[in-house]
Amino acid sequence: MKKWIFSLFAAAVLAGAAVTAQAAPGDAPVWLWVSPAVMTYDEEAEAMSLEGPLGQIDLAANTTYYVPLTLSDGSVKEADITDHFKILSDIGEGKGYISSEITAVAKRIKSGGRQGKALFLQFSTDDRFQMEEVDYELGITIYEKKPDRYAVMGAEDRIWEATLSGTVGYGTDSAGFYTTLVDERPVVTFDEDLKEYELSFDDKAVFLVGGPQNRDLFLRLDDGVPAALEEKYPEADMTAVLFAGNNKTFRKSGILTIPAEMIEGKDGRRTAPYLYSYEDGKLGEVKGVSYDDVAEEFVIKTNILGNYIISDTELATGVVQQPVQTPLDDDWIPEGVEPNPNTGDVVWPAGLVALLPCAAVLLPHKK
Structure with missing residues (x-):
């Protein structure tokens, strides 16, 4: 995927930008431009990746998408969107596969050694486990709340509309990688003639459970440590084993084994690491668990594949507070844009105005 270059994003500012540089404050119209692009965001790199056009596009399940927004006065405040547009x-x-809520958000963007923030429309697809891709159609409408100097570029009768359509799915029947020793297929139809099933999730976990089972299996195992835990325990060496799917509860109890190397205890001897459950943002004790110090693995008797955190450091049980994001700089100005030294107004390069006809052509068709 192409990385979103923030200097190009700044160059997408539309009509009214040139007027803003010359008119008295408060007199110039403020235009909102909706980019004809759909993107995803890399939290670690603080960068956007282009996924496709604002129109016909196939979406991935359990993913958040962004549509770039630009205000011609250079503002990157969410309130300037929510106060003037619906x-x-x-x-x-x-x-059921796409969240009905679409919001305006500001995201931090890094580019060329600089950083700032930019505005986006945000929507998400749900973490639904279906065997096949599902057709979707999502309409987005932006209303200008009142006749003032804020307006949407390309609106008709103060209303801007666009439609996204395509499919939403995981791109694979397994919704994530794992294998099973039953029939080596990612989606398991349980054979009732078998008395025992052994499910192997790569090298991260094995679940041995008796048959028969009454539902097909559609599972995913995630190993990313939640950000809230990393924020609270930066010195801890943690491993995550997080199960998700449409059938995490089995008719019979089985044996779940999770590999976990021994750690050095307080007395200097080798001992088992710490194991916790992690449900709804809370760390808790795991019941029915033992540790095999020969195989170096936890052994859990259960009929539910839950979420587990392994740590070399003792953690406090209870609610884990979500990390607080660092405040963004509202006064940051994109590269290539300079403030007027006399008035402080943002002066956009004349070359940007030449892009306006092209930008208008790129606006999505109305429904």
């Missing part, structure tokens, strides 16, 4: 969505096909 954003609504309409889901035709695919209800």
Whole structure:
């Protein structure tokens, strides 16, 4: 995927930008431009990746998407969107697979050694486990709340509309990688003639459970440590074993084994690491667990595949507070844009105005 270059994003500012540099404060119209692009965000790199056009596009399940927004006065405040515009969505096909809420958000962007923030429309697809891709249709409407100097570029009768359509799915029947020793297929139809099933999730966990089972299995194992835990325990060496799927509860109890190397205890001897459950943002004790110090693995008797955190450091049980993001700089100005030294108004390079006809052509067709 192409990385979003922030200097190019700044160059997408539309009509009214040139006027802002010359008119008295408060007199110039403020235009909102909705980019004809759909993107995803890399939290670690603080960068956007282009996924496709604002129109016909296939979406991945359990993913958050962004549509770039630009205000011609250079503002990157969410309130300047929510105070002057009303954003609504309409889901035709695919209800239950796409969140009905579309919001305006500001995200931090890094580019060329500089950083700042930019505005986006944000929407998400749900973490639904379906065997096949599902058709969807998502309508987005932006209303200008009142006749003032804020307006949407390309609106008709103060209303801007666009429609996204395509499919939403995981791109694979397994919704994530794992294998099973039953029939080596990622989606398991349980054979009732078998008395025992052994499910191997790569090298991260093995679940041995008796049959028969009454539902097909569709599972995913995630190993990313939640950000809230990393924020609270930066010195801890943690491993995550997080199960998700449409059938985490089995008819019979089985044996779940999770590899975990021994650690050095307080007395200097080798001992088992710490194991916790992690449900709804809370760390808790795991019941029915033992540790095999020969195989170096936890052994859990359970009929539910839950979420587990392994740590070399003792952690406090209870609610783990979500990390607080560092405040963003509202006064940051994109590269290539300079403030007027006399008035302080943002002066956009004349070359940007030449892009306006092209930008208008790129606006999505109305429904």
